[in-house]
Structures are given as structure tokens and as C-alpha cells.
Amino acid sequence: MKTTLAAVVLGMATLAAHASDRELQLPDSVQQGQLVVGHAPKGAKIEYNGRRLLIGPDGVFVFGLGRDAPTEAKLHIRYSNGKAGDIALRVGKRNYATERVDGLPQHTVTPNPELLKRIERERDRVAETRHRNDAREDFENGFIDPVENARISGLWGRQRIDNGKPMAPHFGLDFAVPNGTPIRATAPGLVALAEMGMVLNGGIVVLDHGHGVSTTTIHMSRIDVKPGQKVKQGDIVGLAGATGRATGPHVHWAANWFDVPIDPALLPKPGASTATP
Numbered sequence: 001m002k003t004t005l006a007a008v009v010l011g012m013a014t015l016a017a018h019a020s021d022r023e024l025q026l027p028d029s030v031q032q033g034q035l036v037v038g039h040a041p042k043g044a045k046i047e048y049n050g051r052r053l054l055i056g057p058d059g060v061f062v063f064g065l066g067r068d069a070p071t072e073a074k075l076h077i078r079y080s081n082g083k084a085g086d087i088a089l090r091v092g093k094r095n096y097a098t099e100r101v102d103g104l105p106q107h108t109v110t111p112n113p114e115l116l117k118r119i120e121r122e123r124d125r126v127a128e129t130r131h132r133n134d135a136r137e138d139f140e141n142g143f144i145d146p147v148e149n150a151r152i153s154g155l156w157g158r159q160r161i162d163n164g165k166p167m168a169p170h171f172g173l174d175f176a177v178p179n180g181t182p183i184r185a186t187a188p189g190l191v192a193l194a195e196m197g198m199v200l201n202g203g204i205v206v207l208d209h210g211h212g213v214s215t216t217t218i219h220m221s222r223i224d225v226k227p228g229q230k231v232k233q234g235d236i237v238g239l240a241g242a243t244g245r246a247t248g249p250h251v252h253w254a255a256n257w258f259d260v261p262i263d264p265a266l267l268p269k270p271g272a273s274t275a276t277p
């Protein structure tokens with residue numbers, strides 16, 4: 001569902017009159033953790049949180065709302081005729097439960113200094129892969145789940161207490177699957193990282209879908225893709241496992257807008273077209 005933004009435009013009453021062949025479009029409502037997909041008028045430039053957003057050939061742009069994003073998100077837009085202004089979006093607040101996970105390998109919860117250094121190095125390497133800002137709109141036709149018909153065993157955003165120790169929120173959607181279950185590319189993309197053996201992630205694949213959007217699967221027992229390779233939606237990128245910080249085989253599916261973790265459950269689904277009507 002899309003509307004033009006007449007209702008939320010601040011100080012820009014003449015907006016629609018100046019939109020040439022397209023109008024600014026944003027979802028009717030958005031919430032914390034959401035990847036927001038919009039469409040810009042021709043020639044417009046849009047900024048969010050100080051970042052200039054890429055705009056696709058059909059006007060598509062995206063930005064991510066973090067887990068604890070403020071209740072108002074502001075977009076700055078400059079039209080091709082030079083007029084500019086801010087657009088405020090009301091952001092729905094979510095409540096996140098607390099989740100206790102016990103039985104994790106203790107060294108992955110309280111690592112010794114040496115292991116901690118390695119964990120930090122690995123974290124930086126993963127973070128680097130999420131800095132890409134490619135002019136590819138691979139996110140535009142929606143995302144499928146990495147595995148089919150699997151039980152969801154962990155929700156995104158929950159406050160985690162691992163082996164009794166409060167940890168960072170859980171930035172993934174977990175699917176309980178048997179060891180060796182094939183994992184699919186959830187959208188077309190470029191393999192930004194494919195590596196086994198990380199301390200917390202185990203086997204990890206990061207797919208870049210353009211405009212800073214990436215998806216990640218971890219705890220994999222096998223990886224079938226290489227960095228730099230292009231994949232189609234549904235291609236098998238590897239197999240599920242329990243490598244890294246895991247109590248049993250599952251797929252931990254994460255999504256990002258640059259360094260902002262977003263909720264994979266809120267990614268657009270295939271068929272829920274984001275294209276301009």
C-alpha cells in the first residue's frame with residue numbers, strides 16, 4: 001500500500017504541482033526495524049540521516065530504520081526545480097521481549113582477550129562488507145525466506161541473555177532446520193563475503209543487494225559461493241549448520257541497511273510490488 005505524501009509534507013504545499021511524471025511515494029506506515037522502500041520524483045535528491053540516498057532508474061530509494069529508531073524519521077528532499085524541504089514519517093514503536101539462551105559454548109560468551117581480539121577483527125571484516133553502495137536494485141522485487149517451511153525459533157530485536165550474561169540484541173531471524181538444509185539466496189545479489197570458521201558466525205555468507213541493502217546467513221556448515229559472484233534469487237549459497245555461537249543447527253538470517261541492522265521479517269515480499277503504479 002502506497003500513498004502520496006500530502007498528509008505528512010511539512011511546509012511544502014506545492015509539492016505535487018512540481019512533481020513531474022512521478023510523485024514522492026512512501027509506505028502508509030513504517031515501524032522500527034523496517035527497510036523503507038520509496039519512490040522519488042524525477043530528478044529529486046533525497047537525504048536521510050545525513051546520507052545521500054541512491055535513486056534507481058524508476059525512482060526507487062531505500063533507507064533502514066534501526067531497532068530503536070526515534071518515533072519520527074526525517075527525509076530531506078531537493079526537487080529538480082531547486083525547491084527543498086523536509087518530510088517527516090511517523091515511526092511505529094515496537095516492544096522487544098527478553099530471551100534467555102543457555103548451553104552456548106562458554107568461550108563464545110566470555111571470550112579470553114586473545115579470542116576477543118579475533119572476534120573484533122572478524123566483526124570489522126563483516127562490517128566492511130556492508131559499506132557498499134552499489135547502484136543495483138536487486139532488493140526491488142522482494143525477498144524470500146532462506147529456507148522453506150521452517151519453524152521460526154528466534155525473533156529479531158529481542159534482548160538476549162546468553163548463559164546468564166546480557167548481550168547485544170538478537171539481530172537475526174532464526175529458522176530451526178536440520179543440519180545440511182540448503183540455504184537460498186533471498187534476493188538476487190553479489191556475494192560480498194563467504195567464509196567458514198568465524199568464532200561467533202561460523203560459516204557466513206553476506207549478499208549485497210544494492211543501495212546498502214545486504215542479507216546475511218551464519219552458522220553454515222558449508223558454503224557454495226565465492227566473493228564477487230552474482231547470485232539469483234533462490235540459488236543455493238550453502239548448507240545450514242551449527243557453527244559458531246549456536247546451540248544447534250539453525251539458520252540465523254540477518255539484514256542490514258549499511259551498518260543499521262533491520263528486521264528480515266519486515267523485508268518486502270516478492271509480489272508486493274514496490275514499483276510505481
Ligand SMILES: [Zn+2]
Nearest residue numbers: 154172174252
Ligand atoms: Zn540467531
